Amino acid sequence: MSSLQEASADEAHVCSAKGCRGAARHAVVWNNPKLHTPERRKVWLACDLHRQSLADFVALRGFLIEVIPLEALTAADG
Numbered sequence: 677m678s679s680l681q682e683a684s685a686d687e688a689h690v691c692s693a694k695g696c697r698g699a700a701r702h703a704v705v706w707n708n709p710k711l712h713t714p715e716r717r718k719v720w721l722a723c724d725l726h727r728q729s730l731a732d733f734v735a736l737r738g739f740l741i742e743v744i745p746l747e748a749l750t751a752a753d754g
Protein backbone atom coordinates (compact mmCIF):
# COMPACT_ATOMS: atom_id res chain seq x y z
CA MET A 677 0.00 0.00 0.00
CA SER A 678 3.01 2.27 0.06
CA SER A 679 3.59 2.82 -3.63
CA LEU A 680 1.46 4.38 -6.27
CA GLN A 681 -0.32 2.00 -8.53
CA GLU A 682 0.48 2.25 -12.15
CA ALA A 683 -2.54 3.71 -13.86
CA SER A 684 -3.72 2.82 -17.30
CA ALA A 685 -4.07 5.63 -19.80
CA ASP A 686 -7.79 6.14 -19.33
CA GLU A 687 -7.87 5.70 -15.56
CA ALA A 688 -8.52 8.97 -13.77
CA HIS A 689 -6.38 9.94 -10.82
CA VAL A 690 -8.58 11.07 -7.94
CA CYS A 691 -7.72 13.85 -5.51
CA SER A 692 -6.35 12.69 -2.15
CA ALA A 693 -8.35 15.24 -0.15
CA LYS A 694 -10.91 13.76 2.18
CA GLY A 695 -14.27 13.34 0.48
CA CYS A 696 -13.10 14.82 -2.81
CA ARG A 697 -13.67 12.93 -6.04
CA GLY A 698 -12.09 15.58 -8.21
CA ALA A 699 -9.65 14.71 -10.94
CA ALA A 700 -6.10 15.11 -9.69
CA ARG A 701 -3.91 17.49 -11.66
CA HIS A 702 -1.09 18.06 -9.20
CA ALA A 703 1.18 15.89 -7.09
CA VAL A 704 2.13 17.04 -3.60
CA VAL A 705 5.44 15.35 -2.84
CA TRP A 706 6.45 15.10 0.81
CA ASN A 707 8.51 13.17 3.32
CA ASN A 708 8.19 12.75 7.06
CA PRO A 709 11.76 12.39 8.36
CA LYS A 710 10.50 10.65 11.51
CA LEU A 711 8.92 7.88 9.45
CA HIS A 712 10.72 7.86 6.15
CA THR A 713 14.28 7.72 4.92
CA PRO A 714 15.38 10.92 3.12
CA GLU A 715 15.11 9.46 -0.36
CA ARG A 716 11.59 8.23 0.27
CA ARG A 717 8.83 10.18 -1.50
CA LYS A 718 5.24 10.23 -0.38
CA VAL A 719 2.76 11.59 -2.89
CA TRP A 720 -0.69 13.05 -2.49
CA LEU A 721 -2.70 13.71 -5.61
CA ALA A 722 -4.59 16.99 -5.68
CA CYS A 723 -7.24 18.62 -7.81
CA ASP A 724 -7.06 22.35 -8.52
CA LEU A 725 -9.24 23.10 -5.48
CA HIS A 726 -7.15 21.17 -2.98
CA ARG A 727 -3.66 21.71 -4.31
CA GLN A 728 -3.08 24.59 -1.90
CA SER A 729 -4.65 23.07 1.20
CA LEU A 730 -2.89 19.73 0.82
CA ALA A 731 0.44 21.46 0.19
CA ASP A 732 -0.12 23.75 3.18
CA PHE A 733 -0.94 20.78 5.40
CA VAL A 734 2.43 19.12 4.86
CA ALA A 735 4.31 22.43 4.56
CA LEU A 736 3.16 23.45 8.05
CA ARG A 737 4.74 20.28 9.40
CA GLY A 738 7.92 20.86 7.45
CA PHE A 739 7.33 17.80 5.28
CA LEU A 740 6.77 19.43 1.90
CA ILE A 741 9.31 18.69 -0.82
CA GLU A 742 7.56 20.05 -3.91
CA VAL A 743 4.31 20.39 -5.79
CA ILE A 744 4.53 19.28 -9.39
CA PRO A 745 2.12 18.72 -12.27
CA LEU A 746 0.73 15.21 -12.29
CA GLU A 747 2.20 14.62 -15.75
CA ALA A 748 5.67 15.35 -14.39
CA LEU A 749 5.20 12.75 -11.67
CA THR A 750 4.08 9.96 -13.94
CA ALA A 751 6.76 10.84 -16.46
CA ALA A 752 9.46 10.69 -13.82
CA ASP A 753 8.11 7.44 -12.45
CA GLY A 754 9.06 5.31 -15.37
Ligand SMILES: [Zn+2]
Pocket residue numbers: 691692693696697698722723724725726
Ligand atom coordinates in the same frame (compact mmCIF):
# COMPACT_ATOMS: atom_id res chain seq x y z
ZN1 LIG B 1 -9.81 17.76 -4.37
